[in-house]
Amino acid sequence: MWYNTDELSPQTSSMDDVEKIKQKVDVVDLLSGYMILKRAGKNFKGLCPFHSEKTPSFVVSPDRQIWHCFGCQKGGDIFSFLMEYEKIEFYESLKELAQKANITLSGGLHRNENEKKREEIFSVNAIASQFYHYLLTEHKVGIQALQYLLETRKIPKGLIDKFNLGFAPFNNSSLSTYLIKKKKYQPSLLVEAGLATQDRGGLRDFFRGRIIFPIHDARGNVIAFSGRAIDTTSSGPKYINTRETPVYVKGETVYGLYYARDEIKKQGKALIVEGEFDVISAVKEGIKNVVALKGTALTETQIKLLKRYADKFLFCFDTDIAGNSAQQRSIEMIEKEGIAAGVIVPPEGKDPDELLRENPSEFKKALKNEKNIYDFLIESIVAEFDSTNADGKRKIVDKTLPLLSGIENEVVKEHYFKKLGNIIDASLDSLLRQAAKLQSKQTGVAQASPNKKTLTREEMVESYLLSLLLQSGSIPTMVNATEVLLEGTSLSTPVYQKIYKALKDESLKNPRMSLQEFSKSLPPELHPSFDKCCLAPIQEFESDEQYADEVKKVALDVKSLSIKAKLKDLSSEIKTLEKENGEENEEKLLKLRGSFNALSQKIK
Numbered sequence: 001m002w003y004n005t006d007e008l009s010p011q012t013s014s015m016d017d018v019e020k021i022k023q024k025v026d027v028v029d030l031l032s033g034y035m036i037l038k039r040a041g042k043n044f045k046g047l048c049p050f051h052s053e054k055t056p057s058f059v060v061s062p063d064r065q066i067w068h069c070f071g072c073q074k075g076g077d078i079f080s081f082l083m084e085y086e087k088i089e090f091y092e093s094l095k096e097l098a099q100k101a102n103i104t105l106s107g108g109l110h111r112n113e114n115e116k117k118r119e120e121i122f123s124v125n126a127i128a129s130q131f132y133h134y135l136l137t138e139h140k141v142g143i144q145a146l147q148y149l150l151e152t153r154k155i156p157k158g159l160i161d162k163f164n165l166g167f168a169p170f171n172n173s174s175l176s177t178y179l180i181k182k183k184k185y186q187p188s189l190l191v192e193a194g195l196a197t198q199d200r201g202g203l204r205d206f207f208r209g210r211i212i213f214p215i216h217d218a219r220g221n222v223i224a225f226s227g228r229a230i231d232t233t234s235s236g237p238k239y240i241n242t243r244e245t246p247v248y249v250k251g252e253t254v255y256g257l258y259y260a261r262d263e264i265k266k267q268g269k270a271l272i273v274e275g276e277f278d279v280i281s282a283v284k285e286g287i288k289n290v291v292a293l294k295g296t297a298l299t300e301t302q303i304k305l306l307k308r309y310a311d312k313f314l315f316c317f318d319t320d321i322a323g324n325s326a327q328q329r330s331i332e333m334i335e336k337e338g339i340a341a342g343v344i345v346p347p348e349g350k351d352p353d354e355l356l357r358e359n360p361s362e363f364k365k366a367l368k369n370e371k372n373i374y375d376f377l378i379e380s381i382v383a384e385f386d387s388t389n390a391d392g393k394r395k396i397v398d399k400t401l402p403l404l405s406g407i408e409n410e411v412v413k414e415h416y417f418k419k420l421g422n423i424i425d426a427s428l429d430s431l432l433r434q435a436a437k438l439q440s441k442q443t444g445v446a447q448a449s450p451n452k453k454t455l456t457r458e459e460m461v462e463s464y465l466l467s468l469l470l471q472s473g474s475i476p477t478m479v480n481a482t483e484v485l486l487e488g489t490s491l492s493t494p495v496y497q498k499i500y501k502a503l504k505d506e507s508l509k510n511p512r513m514s515l516q517e518f519s520k521s522l523p524p525e526l527h528p529s530f531d532k533c534c535l536a537p538i539q540e541f542e543s544d545e546q547y548a549d550e551v552k553k554v555a556l557d558v559k560s561l562s563i564k565a566k567l568k569d570l571s572s573e574i575k576t577l578e579k580e581n582g583e584e585n586e587e588k589l590l591k592l593r594g595s596f597n598a599l600s601q602k603i604k
Contacts (some may be wrong), residue, residue, distance in 0.1 A: 017098065017105050018079075024101035027065045027078050034085060034308065042471065043535060049308065050074050050084060052337055059535040063515065068535045075531060085308075086219065087252070091115040096219065114246070121193045121247050124185050125214075125222035128195055131178055132166025132212040132225075142167040145211050145230050154357050159280055162259070164214050168207035168227060176203045194224065194242040206242070213276045215241075215248070215294070216258035218305070224248035226255070226276060226294070241294060251299035254306065255279060255292040261309050263288040269312035271344070271367075272298070273352050278316075281356035287367070297326035303333055314370055316344040316352050331373060332406045341373040374416045377403055382423055393424045397434060405435045458561050462496045463529075465554045467536040469503065470515065473544070476507035478551055485555040489562045495529045502526075570596045 028044055031037060037044040037060060048058040048069040057071035068075030074084060082093040092115070098105050136142035136149075137160065145167040149155045155165075168175065176196045179185045180203075187203050190196040196203050210227030217223050224242035242248055254272075256279040257264075264270045271290040273279060282290040291306070298306075298313075306313065313334060317327075334341050346355045346366050355363045381399045386392035400420055407413040417431050455463075465482070472478045483504060491497040502522060506513050515534070522530055541547040574592050 017094065017103065020103050021094070021097045021101045022065060022078065024103065025078055025097055026062065027067060027081075028060055028062050030078050030097075030100075031060055031067060031081060034081075040537065041540060043537075045537070048072060048074075049304075054338070059537065061531075061535050064519065064531065064534050065516075066531050066535065068532055070532075070536070075528065075535075086217075088219075089115040089118060092118070117192070118247050120189055121245060122221045122223070124179060124183075124189055124193050124195065125224070125247075127179065127183055127185075128175060128193075128225070129164055129166065129212075129214045129222045131175055132168055132207075132214075133161075133164050134166075135169060135174075136160070136165060136167035136211075141169045148230065149211065153277060153281075153353075154284075155280055156284065159284055162283075163256075163280060166212035166214070167230075168205060168210045168212050170209040172204050172208065173202070175205045175207075192245065194245045194248070207240070210240070213255070215253065215255055217247075217253060218257050218261060220258050221247070223253065228276075249301075250294050252301045252305070253294065254302055255294060256283075257291050257305070259283070260289055260291050264291075264306070264309040268310055269314055270306050270310040271314045271316060272306075273316050275351075275353065278352040278356075281353045282363075285356055285360045285364070287364075298330040298334070300333055303330070303337055303339070307337055307339060311338075312340040312342070314342045314344055314367075315373070316346065328403060331377075331403060335406050335408055338408065342370040343373055343376040344370055345376070374404065374407070374412075375419075378416065378420055378423070387424045393426065396420075396424055397426075397431070401431070401435045401438055405439055458492045458558075458565070459496075461554060461557050461561060462491045462493050463533060463536065464538075465491075465551070465558055466496055466499060466503075466533040467538055468547075468551050468554060469500075470530075470534050471536075471538060472547060472551070475503070475513060475515070476511045478548070479504055479507040481548065482551060482555045485552060486559055489559045491558065492562060492565065495526060498523075499526055499530055499533070567596060 028037060031046075035046045035049050035058075037046040038056075040059070042061070042063065044060040044062070045056040046058045046060075047053055047056050048071055050069060051072040053071050058067065058069045060067045066075065066077055067081060076084075078097060079090060079093045082088065082096060083090060086093070086096075088096075089112070091112075095105065136146055137157075146160075149160060149165065150157070173196075176187070176190055179190060179195070180187060187196070187198070190203065191198050194206060196205055198204075207225060207227040209230050211230060213226040213228070214222045215224040215226060224245070224247075226239060226241045228239050229236060241250065244250060255276055260270070260279075267289045269289060271282065271287065273282065273290060273292050275292055279290050279292045282288075289310075293302070315327075331341060344352075344366050346352060347362055350358075352363065355366075378400055381396055384399075385395045387396060397420075404413060404416050404420065407416065414428070417428055417435075420426070421428050421431055469475060469478050469482065491500055499522070503518070506518050506521070519527070519530060541550065570592055574589060574596065577589050577592070
């Protein structure tokens, strides 16, 4: 995605808001709050937060107030970064950045339908959350549920308020009636937000007779709810969640992150549990870096979300991690993202909530004795089978090797292969050969990505020339020198030729040209290529003379490639005419050969 707010066409007052925010919020300061940036010449570099990489290809320009990743090709300004990072619409990024800049928005910006709908759902969810909380804590209808939380679950009133827990009564339409009659929301919005369903009998509340857990995004918006049945003896599921809506996708969020993110960032690790009560019981005991999944395993999106705050994940699940294929896939994805992983094993097979209520010191002891994920997996799988006979060894190897083979660090991988070999009395060599067999069956022949475009030599050289010109300390001087060297030669790549021509024209008109002002004069379709050239990494030069020599060398390369292309075309045309052998072609051939010889001399 390449998103540039200069390409929007909202009302003037709103564009004033955008420009005011851009002036007050520095791109380096903003992005440094989300990732580690290090200075690289005039720019800053870091590992891209939008794709996995080990060598930094994410570049930020403080001069141009833009960013670009040369790995995944995403780029833009402060607004586009926040939109991509937080998965939000432009209007939401505008509000958040206005708050950071301490700017009151004029209100003139035209929101698109998607932005309006998200705002409406956030609004109605916030009111619904207050309604449920009031019924739990202040109304007689919530007495039974409140007693259950206070006495059975031993959750103090302060935490009930902190997590804004609520109660949905058994009545079919208490929330819907309140939202429609008192708060004037449209029935269709309640259905779209997942708060109600429509049937022949009319509108029915989705949650009835349940303790309510509001689910927030990382910025504090209520995006959904989870409801636990107050009467678990009756038929029906114990837990139900809001169905997916325009603001809520089950596999893209984790419960409790809004409350835990600062502590997770502080500790550098996230404790991942299965349920809402696990989270609240952990927080009650002072364990604040804890979140819960809304599913059986981490998805790629959840991994990237948590990776923003921590480089280590600790799992504490009731379920069998080693035997759960979905969780095994999560472990593989975590490894690819370069995240360390461990497992907390509560004693006596108790779930975290139960142990935290009955014996919190035992849970904290288990937390201190975390086990590396691969040690845990090997030990769990070996315990399932008889490691002394051939059949048991085969089953152990079949379950462990796919996981161990995914370890990125070769030294660590060898360590665990040796550990497994010692346990089942197998050589490292035999395990490596078996792993290779399994991998070849799974992957087959690697296919090249059909979408990846290979740049021509001309495109690479012309891009580099423009990068040198745009990043030089004296653009007009360098452009004038380049123009002399090119002698009217045009760049072969249309987008680069347009940028170069505009740059040449501006240099002639304005010897003290500003790159920032120049960028505003370019048509929107040229911005992505222009910004890439402004941010492209170029080597450090010891002096201005060396920099000028490099510009000269690259300009001559551009000219040489242009001449060679013309020679190729002339050669093809000459061969075609020579085959025809007509007298009328002799004069044409003479001219073409003359042109060919003249160009050949230029190459020399």
